[in-house]
Amino acid sequence: MRVVIAGGGLAGLTAALRAEELGAQVTLLEKGDSPGGSFIYSSGYVWSYVDLPTFRREVPGGDASLQGLVLGRLGSCLTWLEDAGGELLARETGNPLTFGARFDPEPTISALVERLEASGGEVLTETAFETLLEDNAGRVTGVLARSSGGAREYDADAVILASGGFAGDPELVGRHIIRGPRRMLVRAHPRSTGDGFRAALQRGALASAGLDEFYGRNLPASPAEFPPEQFVEVSQLYGRYAVAINARGERYADENADWSETALTRATAHQPGLYAYYILDAAGLEGRVREQTAKVMVETARRTGGTVIEATSLTELADRLAERGVPRDAFLRTLKEYNAAIAAGESLAPPRSGQARPLRVPPFMAVKVAPSITHTVGGLAVDAGCRVLCKKDKRPIPGLYAAGVEVGGVSVGGYTSGLASALVFGNTAAESSVSGDPS
Numbered sequence: 278m279r280v281v282i283a284g285g286g287l288a289g290l291t292a293a294l295r296a297e298e299l300g301a302q303v304t305l306l307e308k309g310d311s312p313g314g315s316f317i318y319s320s321g322y323v324w325s326y327v328d329l330p331t332f333r334r335e336v337p338g339g340d341a342s343l344q345g346l347v348l349g350r351l352g353s354c355l356t357w358l359e360d361a362g363g364e365l366l367a368r369e370t371g372n373p374l375t376f377g378a379r380f381d382p383e384p385t386i387s388a389l390v391e392r393l394e395a396s397g398g399e400v401l402t403e404t405a406f407e408t409l410l411e412d413n414a415g416r417v418t419g420v421l422a423r424s425s426g427g428a429r430e431y432d433a434d435a436v437i438l439a440s441g442g443f444a445g446d447p448e449l450v451g452r453h454i455i456r457g458p459r460r461m462l463v464r465a466h467p468r469s470t471g472d473g474f475r476a477a478l479q480r481g482a483l484a485s486a487g488l489d490e491f492y493g494r495n496l497p498a499s500p501a502e503f504p505p506e507q508f509v510e511v512s513q514l515y516g517r518y519a520v521a522i523n524a525r526g527e528r529y530a531d532e533n534a535d536w537s538e539t540a541l542t543r544a545t546a547h548q549p550g551l552y553a554y555y556i557l558d559a560a561g562l563e564g565r566v567r568e569q570t571a572k573v574m575v576e577t578a579r580r581t582g583g584t585v586i587e588a589t590s591l592t593e594l595a596d597r598l599a600e601r602g603v604p605r606d607a608f609l610r611t612l613k614e615y616n617a618a619i620a621a622g623e624s625l626a627p628p629r630s631g632q633a634r635p636l637r638v639p640p641f642m643a644v645k646v647a648p649s650i651t652h653t654v655g656g657l658a659v660d661a662g663c664r665v666l667c668k669k670d671k672r673p674i675p676g677l678y679a680a681g682v683e684v685g686g687v688s689v690g691g692y693t694s695g696l697a698s699a700l701v702f703g704n705t706a707a708e709s710s711v712s713g714d715p716s
C-alpha cells in the first residue's frame with residue numbers, strides 16, 4: 278500500500294505517521310524547505326468544544342458530522358500525539374467552553390518527522406504537488422509534483438491532500454472572500470495557495486460550504502511591520518472593549534459577537550480600504566483577554582510601527598482621525614449615539630453583545646487595524662472518513678482523501694481549532710486510506 282501526502286503541516290505529518298504505523302509506504306511532499314506549516318507559528322492549543330450542543334451553538338453553520346468527528350476523536354488523537362513524541366505543555370485550554378491540550382510546536386514537529394523517517398517514511402521538502410493522476414476508471418493513482426530537479430510522477434494507492442487551503446492565494450481569496458482586488462494580510466506561512474483545492478476541483482471534487490469565510494485576526498495595519506514569529510503576540514484581540522469604526526466613521530459590526538472575535542475580523546474584511554480603527558478609553562485599556570490587557574496589545578501595535586493615536590478628548594481624536602481621512606462629523610455622531618444608547622440601555626445598530634460601557638474616560642485611543650487570514654474555512658467536501666466527495670454524485674472519489682484546512686465546512690459561521698482539524702482529520706484520512714475505500 279503506497280500513500281502520498283501533499284503538504285507537511287500538522288495534518289500531513291499526522292496522516293503520514295499514522296499511515297506508516299498502519300503498514301503503508303509513505304511519501305510526504307512539502308513545498309517549503311522544512312515541514313511544520315502554520316503549526317510552527319501557532320499557540321499550540323489543540324481543542325474542541327466540550328460537547329456537541331456547545332459546538333453547534335458556537336459554530337451553527339458547520340458540518341455537524343465533522344464536528345462530531347472532531348469532538349469524538351480528539352481525546353484519543355491527543356494521546357496519539359503525545360505517544361508519538363509530541364511535547365505537551367498543558368492538559369487544558371484555559372477556556373471553559375473547550376477541552377484539549379497545548380503542545381510545543383517545534384519539538385513536536387521534529388518528533389513527528391524523526392519517527393516518520395525512522396520507520397521508513399520519505400519526507401521530500403521543496404517538492405510541490407501539482408496535479409492528481411487517475412486511471413480510466415476515475416481512481417486517483419498518484420500525483421505529479423515539481424522540485425528543482427523537474428517534474429516527477431509519484432504512484433500511489435491513495436493520495437491525501439493536506440496542503441492547507443488557499444489563504445496564501447490572492448486570486449482565490451479575492452474571488453471568494455473579499456470579493457475585490459485588495460490583498461488581505463496573511464497571518465500564516467505563505468505557501469498554502471490552493472494547490473490541493475484546485476487540483477481536486479479539477480478532478481470533479483465537491484467544494485464545501487463556507488468558501489466566503491475565513492479564520493484570522495485583526496492585526497496592526499500598515500505601516501506596522503513584524504515577522505511571522507510575532508503573529509500571536511501582535512494580534513489585536515480586544516475589540517470587545519472598543520468601538521470599531523470604519524473609514525466612513527461608522528460602526529460596522531458587533532464588537533463582542535464571539536469570544537474569538539472571528540465575526541469582527543470577518544466583518545473588517547468587508548470594510549472600505551480593508552481597515553478599521555479600534556476606539557478605546559482609559560477604562561477599556563484595562564480590559565483583560567486571557568493574561569493580557571488591551572493596553573499591552575495597543576503598546577505592541579505601537580512598537581511594531583502601527584498607527585496609534587492618543588487624545589485627551591473625543592473631539593481631539595476626531596480631528597486627528599480626520600487628518601487620516603475619517604470624516605470628523607460622522608465619527609463624532611457615531612460615538613455620541615453609541616455612548617447615549619449604552620448609557621440609556623437602548624439597543625444599537627449594529628447590535629452590541631455583552632456588557633458595554635460608554636467611552637468617557639480620557640485618554641482616548643484609536644488603533645488602526647487590518648484583517649488578516651490565518652486559514653480558509655471552506656474547502657473540499659468530505660465524508661466522515663475524510664474521503665473527498667465527487668460533485669456529480671456526492672460519492673467518494675476513489676483514492677482521494679483530505680485532512681486539516683483542506684477539509685472544508687467544519688467552522689462555517691464560527692471558529693473551531695485548526696490544529697484539531699489537522700490532528701483528527703490527519704488520523705482519520707490515514708486510517709480510511711489504508712483500510713480502503715467503501716464500495
Ligand SMILES: Cc1cc2nc3c(=O)[nH]c(=O)nc-3n(C[C@H](O)[C@H](O)[C@H](O)COP(=O)(O)OP(=O)(O)OC[C@H]3O[C@@H](n4cnc5c(N)ncnc54)[C@H](O)[C@@H]3O)c2cc1C
Nearest residue numbers: 284286288308314315319320322406441681682694695696
Ligand atoms: C499565529 C497562529 C496561531 C495559531 N494558533 C492556533 C492555536 O492555538 N490553536 C489552533 O487550533 N490553531 C491555531 N492556528 C491555526 C493552525 O496552526 C492551523 O489551522 C493548522 O496548523 C493547519 O494545519 P494544516 O496542516 O492543515 O495546514 P498548514 O499548516 O497550512 O500546512 C500545509 C502545508 O502544506 C504545504 N504545501 C502547500 N502547498 C503545497 C503543495 N502544492 N505541495 C506540497 N506542500 C504544499 C505548506 O508549505 C504547509 O507546510 C494558528 C495559526 C497561526 C498562524
